Amino acid sequence: MNVSTKINPVIETPYERAGVLTPGLPILPHGTERHPVPGGGSRAVPVYKGDEISVVDRDGLQPGELVFFTPDGSSDAGMLGASPTGRPDGVISVLANGSDSGARVARALKEAGFDLGRAEAIRIFDEGSNPGDRVTYFAGCDGLLIVAAPGGPMHPGEQNPPSDLILYIRRANPGLPKGAYALPDPLADPLIDLNIQPGQARSYEVKKGEYIQILDIQGRECSDFQAFSRRALDKGLEREIDPTTTRALMGNMYPTPGIFSKYWSVDHEPLVEIVQDTCGRHDMFGLACTARYYEDLGYPGHVNCSDNMNKDLAQYGIRPRGGWPAINFFFNTMLDDTNALGMDEPWSRPGDYVLVRALTDLVCVSSACPCDVDPANGWQPTDIQVRTYGATEEFSRSVGYRKSAEADLEQTKQTGFHECFARHTRDFVEYAGYWLPNQMSNHGAIAEYWACREKAAIMDLSPLRKYEVTGPDAEKLMQHCVTRNMKKLAVGQLVYTAMCYEHGGMIDDGTVFRLGETNFRWIGGNDDSGLWLKEQAQKLGLNVWVRSSTDQLHNIAVQGPLSRDILKQVFWTAPTNPTVEELGMFRFTVARLGDVSGTAVVLGRAGYSGELGYEVFCHPKDAVEVFDAIWKVGEPMGLTPFGLAALDMVRIEAGLIFAGSEFDDQTDPWEAGIGFTVPLKSKNDDFIGRAALEERKTHPQRKLVGLELDGGVVASPGDCVRIGKAQVGEVTSAMKSPILGRNIALARVSVGHAELGTELEVGQLDGLQKRLKARVVRYPHFDPTKERVKGNYDKPLVPAE
Numbered sequence: 001m002n003v004s005t006k007i008n009p010v011i012e013t014p015y016e017r018a019g020v021l022t023p024g025l026p027i028l029p030h031g032t033e034r035h036p037v038p039g040g041g042s043r044a045v046p047v048y049k050g051d052e053i054s055v056v057d058r059d060g061l062q063p064g065e066l067v068f069f070t071p072d073g074s075s076d077a078g079m080l081g082a083s084p085t086g087r088p089d090g091v092i093s094v095l096a097n098g099s100d101s102g103a104r105v106a107r108a109l110k111e112a113g114f115d116l117g118r119a120e121a122i123r124i125f126d127e128g129s130n131p132g133d134r135v136t137y138f139a140g141c142d143g144l145l146i147v148a149a150p151g152g153p154m155h156p157g158e159q160n161p162p163s164d165l166i167l168y169i170r171r172a173n174p175g176l177p178k179g180a181y182a183l184p185d186p187l188a189d190p191l192i193d194l195n196i197q198p199g200q201a202r203s204y205e206v207k208k209g210e211y212i213q214i215l216d217i218q219g220r221e222c223s224d225f226q227a228f229s230r231r232a233l234d235k236g237l238e239r240e241i242d243p244t245t246t247r248a249l250m251g252n253m254y255p256t257p258g259i260f261s262k263y264w265s266v267d268h269e270p271l272v273e274i275v276q277d278t279c280g281r282h283d284m285f286g287l288a289c290t291a292r293y294y295e296d297l298g299y300p301g302h303v304n305c306s307d308n309m310n311k312d313l314a315q316y317g318i319r320p321r322g323g324w325p326a327i328n329f330f331f332n333t334m335l336d337d338t339n340a341l342g343m344d345e346p347w348s349r350p351g352d353y354v355l356v357r358a359l360t361d362l363v364c365v366s367s368a369c370p371c372d373v374d375p376a377n378g379w380q381p382t383d384i385q386v387r388t389y390g391a392t393e394e395f396s397r398s399v400g401y402r403k404s405a406e407a408d409l410e411q412t413k414q415t416g417f418h419e420c421f422a423r424h425t426r427d428f429v430e431y432a433g434y435w436l437p438n439q440m441s442n443h444g445a446i447a448e449y450w451a452c453r454e455k456a457a458i459m460d461l462s463p464l465r466k467y468e469v470t471g472p473d474a475e476k477l478m479q480h481c482v483t484r485n486m487k488k489l490a491v492g493q494l495v496y497t498a499m500c501y502e503h504g505g506m507i508d509d510g511t512v513f514r515l516g517e518t519n520f521r522w523i524g525g526n527d528d529s530g531l532w533l534k535e536q537a538q539k540l541g542l543n544v545w546v547r548s549s550t551d552q553l554h555n556i557a558v559q560g561p562l563s564r565d566i567l568k569q570v571f572w573t574a575p576t577n578p579t580v581e582e583l584g585m586f587r588f589t590v591a592r593l594g595d596v597s598g599t600a601v602v603l604g605r606a607g608y609s610g611e612l613g614y615e616v617f618c619h620p621k622d623a624v625e626v627f628d629a630i631w632k633v634g635e636p637m638g639l640t641p642f643g644l645a646a647l648d649m650v651r652i653e654a655g656l657i658f659a660g661s662e663f664d665d666q667t668d669p670w671e672a673g674i675g676f677t678v679p680l681k682s683k684n685d686d687f688i689g690r691a692a693l694e695e696r697k698t699h700p701q702r703k704l705v706g707l708e709l710d711g712g713v714v715a716s717p718g719d720c721v722r723i724g725k726a727q728v729g730e731v732t733s734a735m736k737s738p739i740l741g742r743n744i745a746l747a748r749v750s751v752g753h754a755e756l757g758t759e760l761e762v763g764q765l766d767g768l769q770k771r772l773k774a775r776v777v778r779y780p781h782f783d784p785t786k787e788r789v790k791g792n793y794d795k796p797l798v799p800a801e
Contacts, residue, residue, distance in 0.1 A: 011054070011168050014406065023405040024349050025219055031174030033182075035147075036408050037064075039162030039551075041101030042094045042148040044108040050172030051139045053080065055124060055147060059163040059534070059547045060131040065090035066122040067146040068139075069112070075119035080137040084120035090150035092116060097152075105146060112144060131538065131545065153619045154552035156602040157590040159468040159519055161549040181218045183385060184351045187211075187395065190387040196223075198381035199370035201308035203316070205230070206358045209391030211275065214329050214366060215353040217385055220346045220378035222369040224288040224305045224326035227263070227271050228318065230361035238318055239265040241272070243285030243325050253335075254282065256430065257397045257412075262359070263327065271362060276355035278400030278409050281347040283331035289371050290323040297373060305367040316363055329354050331369075331376060345375045351409075355395060401433035403527035415462035416554040416623025420631070424641045432526065434463040437643040449649050449738055451640030452609055456560035458630060459642040461608075461615065464510075466549045467530040469520040473542035478512060478520050481536055483669065483693075485683040489514045494586050494604055498669040498677045499529050500689035504696050505665040506672060507532055509657065511606065513588055521549075525659050536688070553602075554620045558630060558639075559613030559650075564791060566634040567614055571603060572596065580614075585790065593629050601626060608647065610654025610783055612791040652733045652746060655706065655780030661717055661732045662704060662746060668696045671748060673704030673779075702729070703754040706779025709743040709762060709772050712736075720763040721747050721774070728753045731762060737781060744781045745774070 012026035012034065028034060037043045037055075039062065047053060047068075055064055067088045068080050077084040095102040095116070109116055124135045139145075151162020176182060186193070191210065196202050201224070206212055214223050232239035241263045247253070249264055261274035287293075288309060294302035310320035330348040333341060368384040371377050389395075398411040413434050421437040422428075428435040437460065439445050451457045469478060479486040484497035491514050499507045510524030522533060527548075534546045558567060568580040571591040578589050580603065588604035599622045607613030618626045631639065648658075655673065657663055663672035670678070678693055709715060714736050721729035729749030737744050745762070753760065754776060762772040778784055 011056075024347075026406050029170065030178045031171040033169045033171070035167040035169070037147050037149045037165040037167055038099070038101055039149050039164050040094065040097065040151045041099045042091060042105045042146060043101065043167060044105040045145050045147075045167065045169060046143075047139045047145045047169060048142045048172065049139055052170040052172075053137045053139060053145065054134055054168040054170075056132065056134045056166040056168065057125050057129045058131065058166055060129050060133065060545045061160075061547070062129065062149055062151070062163045062165060063090070063126045064124040064165050065148045065150060066124065067091055067116070067119045068122070069114045069119070069144045069146075071142055073112070073114050075114075077120050077122045079140040079143060080122065081140065082122045082137060085123040086121055088116060088119050088121035088146075090123070091119075091121065091146055091148040093152070094148045094150055108144070109146075114144065131534070153621055154549060156553055156600055156617045156619060157515070159470050159515065159521070159549070161468060161547050161552045163547050181350050183217060184215065186387055186389075187213060187355070188389045188393045190389060192386065192388040194386040196366060196368040196384045196386060198368045198377075198383060199303045199308070201305060201312050201365055201367035202386070203312045203363060203365040204386065204388070206362045206364055206388055207391065208358055208360050210358050211389040211391075211393060211395060212272070212356040212358065212364065213353050213385075213387040213389070214356070215351070215385040215387065216279075216330055216346075216348040216382075217350065218382040219348050219350040219352065220330075220380070221348065221382045221384060222283075222331040222346060222371070222376055223329045223384045224309065224324065224365075224367040224369065225329055225356075226309065226324060226326050226365050227358075228316070228363045229265060229269060229271060230363055232265070232267075233316060233318075233363060239267055239269065241325075241327065242266040247285070257399055270359045272356045272358055274354060275357050275395050276353070276398045276400075276411070279330055279346075279348045279352040279354070280400060281330075281332055282354070283328035283333040285325055286328060286331070286333055286341065287323040288326040288328065288367065289369060289376075292322065294373070299373060302373075303370045305369055308367055309365050313363075313365055328369075343374065343376055345378045349409075352400070399430045404531060413551075415460055416618070416620030417460045417462060417556055417627055419624055420627040421460055421641055425643065427643070429644065431644065432463040436460055436463065437641070439643045439645050440641050443640060445643065445645035445649065446738060448640055448642045448646035451638060452560045452611060452642060452646065452650055453739060454561065455638035455640070456558060456562040456566055456634060457609075457640050457642035457646070458627070458634065459557050459559070459647060461557050462554035464550075464555065465524050465527050465530055466553045467522045467524075467533060468547050468549050469522060469533060469544060470518060471542075471544035472518055473537075473544040474518045474520050477533065477537050477540070477542050477544050477546075478522075479685055480540070480687055481533055482512060483678045483683075483687060483689075484512070485679055485685075486512065486514075486520070487685075491516055492587060492589065494588050494606060496586070496606075496677060498672075498674060499524070499532065500668070500693065501665060502689055502692060504668040504689045504692035506663045506667055506669060507665065508659065509663070509672075509674065509677075513604070552619060553617045554623050555615050555617040556627065556630075557607050557609075557613055557615045558634070559607045559609040559611045559642075561612060561788070562634075562637050562639075563611070563613050566630065566637055566639060567603070567616075569633045570594075570629050571601070572598060583614075593626065599625055607789075608656055609650040610656065610780065610786075611650070611788050613789075648733075649735055649738070652735050652744070653737055653739070653780065653782035655746065657704075658733065662748070667748075668693060670697060670700060671702045671704060673746070700751050702748050703751050704732070704746060704748050705754050706777045706781055707731070707745040707747050707760065707762070707774045708777045708781075709745060709774045711772060712743070713764075713772055714743055715745045715762045715772060716764070720767040721749055722761050722763050722767065722771070723753060725768065727763075727767070728760070740781060746779065749776075
């Protein structure tokens with residue numbers, strides 16, 4: 001039986017109890033499994049007779065293909081109540097495209113001995129689909145189901161990115177009791193696979209180079225971890241992870257993956273390092289729960305982790321402790337403004353884990369915390385799984401990223417340009433789900449800064465979120481959701497704009513590209529803005545599709561006085577399109593490397609540096625070729641790779657705002673310094689937040705201003721701005737300007753103290769004991785008339801004396 005219906009694009013619902021919603025813990029109907037199928041990828045799942053199989057096209061316009069193998073290896077669409085539609089070319093192409101998901105499916109087919117070349121396909125959504133469309137089948141026998149979401153690389157000038165399908169399977173005979181969670185698959189073949197029930201602690205040995213996975217099966221459960229140097233134990237010495245030493249050497253309360261994620265013994269021996277972390281929040285060395293903790297709460301005799309660890313470590317001759325210092329994975333502790341320690345429910349979701357690598361031979365101990373008298377485990381202790389993997393396994397470093405609280409986990413990705421910047425640095429930091437270069441090894445932020453100001457710099461901006469907005473109502477949706485007037489945006493033009501909530505607070509700032517009459521591309525800083533577009537399209541019932549193309553369009557920016565001279569030697573444009581030299585401000589064009597047959601890119605004249613500059617968008621598969629072509633021409637002219645540290649410097653000087661600094665969802669565009677993006681007089685149509693913005697403009701409370709500070713102490717973001725004892729604002733960004741030779745800052749202050757020349761003080765320490773004299777000055781501090789962005793270099797650059 002094959003049923004095609006239009007439904008809500010998700011089947012799961014947020015967990016709710018007594019008015020408390022937890023979107024991070026979505027609830028599926030009992031016996032239902034959820035299997036995301038990535039765009040351009042595939043999934044293989046065993047199914048059994050009577051299972052209900054549903055495939056949902058979450059974003060619309062994504063074709064799908066199914067193949068069903070029976071236990072004898074034959075392919076039979078009839079067993080799903082469907083008619084075959086020919087050779088499974090979509091599945092075959094996905095398995096051959098080099099994707100991780102395709103490789104996993106190929107392994108599953110090989111292990112089962114099934115021949116895809118003799119299979120028959122079931123094609124779905126091949127005539128176009130709307131967001132949330134679903135097809136449903138019922139399995140007539142046991143078998144292996146292959147689901148693919150075919151799609152190749154997107155041309156940067158087109159708008160057809162492959163997107164996810166969601167496979168739901170409602171089991172006819174659920175194997176787990178109601179409310180239970182299936183144990184996630186191992187990351188590789190485990191050496192140890194150990195289940196730890198609540199109220200237990202288990203010790204285990206790990207060799208140097210091996211990996212330890214601490215996995216929270218059901219979510220909201222803490223697990224204490226300690227590790228001892230095996231070499232020291234053999235000498236009769238107890239040398240475990242030491243909190244004071246680790247804090248001092250790392251300089252972080254919460255280490256992150258990479259070289260700065262090591263945990264040390266008191267002898268300064270590194271014992272373990274974090275490789276992957278899908279949760280992102282853990283206790284950094286409180287004590288494992290103790291007998292005294294429960295006694296002081298009135299629960300004498302309550303089982304506790306410290307006593308459990310003592311019992312299990314006794315086999316190694318390790319002396320007992322009243323309370324064990326431990327890395328308490330998933331324990332959500334925090335310090336308030338007075339440094340008082342508090343706690344709340346863990347952030348961990350079902351299946352979250354931390355992957356740790358042993359830096360020497362270890363004896364380790366892990367627990368499943370039994371605490372059921374406070375929020376530490378959400379009042380419901382559950383089990384922990386510990387797995388270890390061989391030293392020859394390869395796991396990429398990753399910090400878990402989710403587009404929203406209820407979204408699927410994504411591992412940290414490398415951009416298409418990662419290899420190019422890795423030639424110049426090993427200093428990469430996690431940024432919005434991607435690894436981005438921070439500083440270049442043989443340059444540093446100051447040298448990179450001067451390259452951008454004097455010659456040219458090349459930077460990776462691929463994590464910018466791209467969403468394709470297409471369909472008859474595309475203009476109507478964009479006109480409703482952004483502050484700029486989309487009716488005045490010409491094809492081939494881009495515009496910088498704000499996107500706001502109803503109360504006037506900003507969701508994001510970004511640019512809108514108009515590729516056609518009904519074709520737009522939104523490029524913003526976060527996924528909230530793209531998800532907001534989807535939400536509004538559904539809410540208004542518009543005939544429009546909003547699909548993410550972030551992984552199909554990676555981009556570099558070439559910024560600086562020589563950027564035009566470099567790029568004009570690299571890119572060819574068709575006679576009907578402007579050349580690099582002709583491309584006007586806030587315009588874009590499709591260009592090609594070298595000549596008419598070269599690799600295609602989208603070239604836009606914009607940037608984030610305050611300099612003449614361009615952005616180059618291409619598919620990740622073409623990124624190295626594009627970078628190398630630009631580098632070949634640019635390196636002899638002084639082109640320099642450029643990281644995030646230098647980018648922050650040039651953008652502050654140029655008065656360009658950054659999310660979380662100059663704006664958030666409580667800040668309106670005028671308070672963020674971009675009131676020019678809200679044309680209330682010339683845009684007659686209503687848009688989200690208009691009424692609130694009209695009121696805020698009439699009765700402003702705060703204003704973004706430039707500050708110049710005396711002395712050599714640089715202000716810090718968040719520092720209070722005061723007149724006497726009264727706080728009148730706060731610093732949003734600050735730096736010592738190399739070209740101006742002065743300490744400068746951006747600050748949001750009350751409108752009564754925003755006039756040029758107003759004398760203020762920036763407070764440090766407690767805001768009162770240390771004051772930095774400052775005054776309100778014109779901003780942008782650097783090139784306030786934007787002449788450099790326009791490309792007018794009639795006067796030579798003169799550095800500060």
